[in-house]
Amino acid sequence: MNEPKYSIILPTYNESENLPLIIWLIIKHMENENFEVIIVDDNSPDGTTQVAKELQKIYGDEKIVVTGREKKLGLGSAYIHGIKFAKGDFVVIMDADLSHHPKFIKQFIRHQKENDYDIVTGTRYAGDGGVHGWNIKRKAISRTANYVTQVLLRPGVSDLTGSFRLYKKRVLEKLVQSCISKGYVFQMEMMVRANQFGFSVGEVPISFVDRQFGESKLGGNEIFQFLKGLLYLFATT
Amino acid sequence: MTKLAQWLFGLTLFLSIWMAILKDLSPIKVTNDNIFWIYLIPVAFVAIFGVVSLLIIIYRVATFNNCDDAAKELTKEINQAKKDLEVKGFKFK
Numbered sequence: 001m002n003e004p005k006y007s008i009i010l011p012t013y014n015e016s017e018n019l020p021l022i023i024w025l026i027i028k029h030m031e032n033e034n035f036e037v038i039i040v041d042d043n044s045p046d047g048t049t050q051v052a053k054e055l056q057k058i059y060g061d062e063k064i065v066v067t068g069r070e071k072k073l074g075l076g077s078a079y080i081h082g083i084k085f086a087k088g089d090f091v092v093i094m095d096a097d098l099s100h101h102p103k104f105i106k107q108f109i110r111h112q113k114e115n116d117y118d119i120v121t122g123t124r125y126a127g128d129g130g131v132h133g134w135n136i137k138r139k140a141i142s143r144t145a146n147y148v149t150q151v152l153l154r155p156g157v158s159d160l161t162g163s164f165r166l167y168k169k170r171v172l173e174k175l176v177q178s179c180i181s182k183g184y185v186f187q188m189e190m191m192v193r194a195n196q197f198g199f200s201v202g203e204v205p206i207s208f209v210d211r212q213f214g215e216s217k218l219g220g221n222e223i224f225q226f227l228k229g230l231l232y233l234f235a236t237t
Numbered sequence: 238m239t240k241l242a243q244w245l246f247g248l249t250l251f252l253s254i255w256m257a258i259l260k261d262l263s264p265i266k267v268t269n270d271n272i273f274w275i276y277l278i279p280v281a282f283v284a285i286f287g288v289v290s291l292l293i294i295i296y297r298v299a300t301f302n303n304c305d306d307a308a309k310e311l312t313k314e315i316n317q318a319k320k321d322l323e324v325k326g327f328k329f330k
Contacts, residue, residue, distance in 0.1 A: 020327055024318035058325050101311065130302025143297045147290065153240055207307035235241045 006035040006109065007088035007169075008102075011078035015096045016046045023055050023064065026102040033109070039096075040082045041068040075163075076186055079176050083169065092166045097211070100164040104206050108166040111202045118199035120166040121191070122206035123159035129205030145226060149188065152234050155195050157203065160188040164206060171199055184222070185229025192237050255279060 008026060012019060019039070026037055039052045049068055056064040065085050069078075079093060092108065094100040100122070108120040123129050125146055134142070149160055161184045167175070174197070179189040194201055238246070257263045258275055267275065319329065 016330070020322050020329070021315055021318045024322055025314060028314075054327055058322075058327060098311065098315075101307065125297075128302065130304040130307075132304040132308040134301075136298065139298050139301045140294070143294050143301065147294050147297070151290075207302070207304035209304060209308045209311050233240075235239060237239060 003034045004090055005088035006030075006033060006090045006092055006105070006166075007082075007086035008035060008037045008092040008094065008105070009079060009082035009086065010037060010039050010094065010096045011075060011082070012039060012041045012044065012048050012052075012096045013072055014044045014046045014048060015041075016044065016048045016051045018096055018098050019048055019051050020055060022096050022098055022102070023059070025098075026105075027059060027063070029102040030105060033106070034088075036063055036065055036087060038065045038067065038082045038085050040078045041066070042072040042078070043068060043070055074182055074186075076176050076179060076182075079172065083173060083176075086169060089169060090166055091169050091172050093172075094164045099208050099210055101207065101209070104164070104204060105166070107204045111204050112166055115200065115202060117202040118168050118171045119194055120202040120204060121157060121159060122162055122164035122208075123157075123203045124162060124206060124208045126158040126203060127205035129159070129207065131208045131210060133210035141223070145223075149230060152230060153188075153192055153237070155188075155192050157191050157195070157201050159203070160191050162206075162208075163187050175199075181229050181232070182225075183229075184226055185232075188229065189233060192233050196237055251279075251282075 008030075010019075010022065015022075023037060026035075039048075041048045041052060043049065049066065052064070052066040056066055067081065067085055069081060079091075083091060090109075090112070092105055094102070094105075104122055108122070111117065112120045124131050125143075131139070131142075146158075146160070149155070150158075153160075171194070175190050175193055178193050178197075179186060181189045191201070254263075255275075255278055258265050259267065261267045265271075265275075323329070
């Protein structure tokens with residue numbers, strides 16, 4: 001028996017409501033896999049860490065690892081922190097807000113095994129992939145941003161800004177160390193650098209269910225930051 | 238070569254050829270009849286690129302999957318999760 005182990009890193013901030021649900025879903029959909037979940041909570045004021053510890057009592061500390069930092073730091077550093085605890089050969093990163101469904105992890109694993117990919121990324125923009133809960137304006141912004149990025153960077157991957165991915169552990173370590181951007185651009189830089197380093201990337205279509213109805217996170221400032229990051233990658237890679 | 242350098246290289250190449258035609262250095266001879274069209278070449282390229290891009294984006298927005306089934310399935314699973322977790326002794330706030 002030499003089944004690879006998968007470490008699922010869940011960076012959280014104020015996810016005390018979603019965390020029990022996402023953990024339950026991971027346990028359900030990762031049946032028969034060798035895995036652990038590493039919760040990296042940045043001292044959320046809503047008590048996410050306490051919730052994580054409750055869940056650890058229920059599911060055991062083999063399955064659930066709880067860690068975190070004193071205060072909220074960047075996503076990249078949350079991954080670095082999580083990797084330190086990862087005992088797996090592969091690392092899965094995903095959001096804890098239920099927009100990424102754990103049922104896709106098994107598909108990532110299968111796809112990775114087929115071609116020994118260094119990275120498998122979920123994609124909302126290809127095949128049966130898609131998004132629930134976005135209005136036409138949000139879809140148009142997303143598709144336009146994606147199109148412009150494809151034309152300028154030709155990254156060979158259809159979804160650059162998604163954050164539901166499986167990495168070989170050493171590949172993730174190397175990428176996180178070489179990426180300096182923040183937010184959406186960080187995910188984009190990870191893929192562009194992966195391409196640059198010659199890592200192989202597979203794609204699996206995913207359905208992204210956006211449950212934060214109403215309040216759109218995509219304001220003018222986000223768009224400006226995105227364009228700035230895009231130009232940075234355009235000029236440097 | 239960075240992506241920026243690739244674009245600048247392509248742009249320079251294109252402009253050189255276009256200028257060569259315009260200055261009558263190519264086999265295509267400039268006449269009063271065709272000079273207007275030669276001037277129009279770069280504009281036509283930009284316009285075609287713009288229109289094709291717009292059509293591609295419109296098509297992709299129109300065919301962007303809504304994943305209604307995935308949302309329904311998730312709601313169902315959330316309810317199961319809440320029940321099951323309470324049985325296991327987890328207290329929801």
